[in-house]
Amino acid sequence: MTNVAIIGTEKSGRTTLAANLGKKGTSSDITLYNNDKEDVKLAFVDSHSYPKTLKSLVTALNIADMAILCIPPQGLDAHTGECIIALDLLGYKHGIITLTRSDSTHMHAIDELKAKIKAITAGTALQDWECISINTNKSAKVPFEGVEELKAKIHAMAEKIAAEQAELNSLPARVFIDHAFNVTGKGCVVLGVVKQGISRDKDKTKIYPMDRDIEIRSIQSHDVDITEAPTGTRVGMRLKNVQAKDIERGFIISDKEIVSTDYTLECTLSKFTRKVETASVLHLFVGLESEPVRVEKILVDGQEVKEAKPGTTCVLELSGNKKVAYSKEDRFLLANLDLTQRFAAYGFSK
Ligand SMILES: Nc1nc2c(ncn2[C@@H]2O[C@H](COP(=O)(O)OP(=O)(O)OP(=O)(O)O)[C@@H](O)[C@H]2O)c(=O)[nH]1
Ligand SMILES: [Mg+2]
Numbered sequence: 245m246t247n248v249a250i251i252g253t254e255k256s257g258r259t260t261l262a263a264n265l266g267k268k269g270t271s272s273d274i275t276l277y278n279n280d281k282e283d284v285k286l287a288f289v290d291s292h293s294y295p296k297t298l299k300s301l302v303t304a305l306n307i308a309d310m311a312i313l314c315i316p317p318q319g320l321d322a323h324t325g326e327c328i329i330a331l332d333l334l335g336y337k338h339g340i341i342t343l344t345r346s347d348s349t350h351m352h353a354i355d356e357l358k359a360k361i362k363a364i365t366a367g368t369a370l371q372d373w374e375c376i377s378i379n380t381n382k383s384a385k386v387p388f389e390g391v392e393e394l395k396a397k398i399h400a401m402a403e404k405i406a407a408e409q410a411e412l413n414s415l416p417a418r419v420f421i422d423h424a425f426n427v428t429g430k431g432c433v434v435l436g437v438v439k440q441g442i443s444r445d446k447d448k449t450k451i452y453p454m455d456r457d458i459e460i461r462s463i464q465s466h467d468v469d470i471t472e473a474p475t476g477t478r479v480g481m482r483l484k485n486v487q488a489k490d491i492e493r494g495f496i497i498s499d500k501e502i503v504s505t506d507y508t509l510e511c512t513l514s515k516f517t518r519k520v521e522t523a524s525v526l527h528l529f530v531g532l533e534s535e536p537v538r539v540e541k542i543l544v545d546g547q548e549v550k551e552a553k554p555g556t557t558c559v560l561e562l563s564g565n566k567k568v569a570y571s572k573e574d575r576f577l578l579a580n581l582d583l584t585q586r587f588a589a590y591g592f593s594k
Pocket of ligand 1: 252253254255256257258259260261292344345346347348378379380381
């Protein structure tokens with residue numbers, strides 16, 4: 245099963261495209277659209293609250309294994325740039341760029357836009373992503389131009405992703421929770437995605453950062469009961485020994501996670517940010533969690549410094565207020581919400 249994030253600037257055609265590719269499901273600051281009609285089951289995540297919130301964008305990307313970046317004919321605005329920077333800082337492997345609303349532009353302009361995209365994505369994680377022109381307008385001269393081609397490309401990519409996911413099945417199970425609620429007569433239900441390993445019905449495991457013993461009562465995928473959920477599966481789970489009101493987005497079902505309020509991260513700053521200074525406040529993202537943190541200390545080559553410059557590497561010591569669960573291999577993103585281009589850095593726990 246492949247989860248696909250649909251991202252882009254305002255009015256880039258994200259929601260129309262998502263609605264075209266799947267059936268609307270859960271909605272909060274992201275909306276899920278499911279397609280279980282074909283062999284390869286797909287879930288599309290519309291990051292509809294972006295650009296207002298970065299959380300919507302980062303959540304969609306961290307739920308998904310593949311991204312569709314929608315770029316409208318108006319082209320490369322600040323938010324399109326910010327999305328490209330987010331994908332690059334995440335080292336996002338799989339994705340497709342769609343030039344949306346092709347019926348409201350012309351070939352010459354599309355070619356020009358493609359050339360510009362090629363130039364600005366050179367050297368980033370997106371440099372080899374295919375760029376296809378589409379529309380989702382049934383009254384267009386060429387209605388739904390490119391949509392079948394896009395679906396074929398998604399399926400081809402989903403096969404590659406399935407092979408990668410299969411390799412992760414031997415790892416300990418980790419489920420990232422994105423929604424939690426109470427269902428009368430059923431108790432605590434969470435929605436999320438199996439990020440690695442195989443999660444099984446009746447597993448006795450834990451929920452983090454609570455560090456509490458729980459049991460998985462039952463698992464559903466696409467509304468069908470299943471006994472085991474391999475890596476990549478979008479699941480609904482009933483949990484025993486925990487209440488929905490105590491669960492937040494980003495909680496992890498797993499046997500073991502690191503839990504902390506403070507972090508020491510080996511960071512690489514984006515070239516497209518300002519300097520990072522001690523005592524400043526950044527926004528931290530890891531998995532599906534996010535929270536503000538204060539920069540306590542900056543180390544460059546082991547020496548304490550007052551600031552770190554764009555495009556450089558450093559160690560950041562950060563302090564936050566709430567407990568966050570993560571693992572050593574999880575990639576952190578840091579953002580400065582006061583800037584126009586908000587993403588500042590990525591890093592890994594030292
Ligand atoms: N002509 C044409 N209009 C489109 C196409 N796709 C979307 N639109 C229109 O463009 C507008 C924006 O599309 P949405 O799908 O809402 O785009 P979005 O990125 O979700 O927009 P926001 O969430 O509001 O930022 C809507 O009025 C759509 O009807 C297309 O392929 N062709
Ligand atoms: Mg929308």
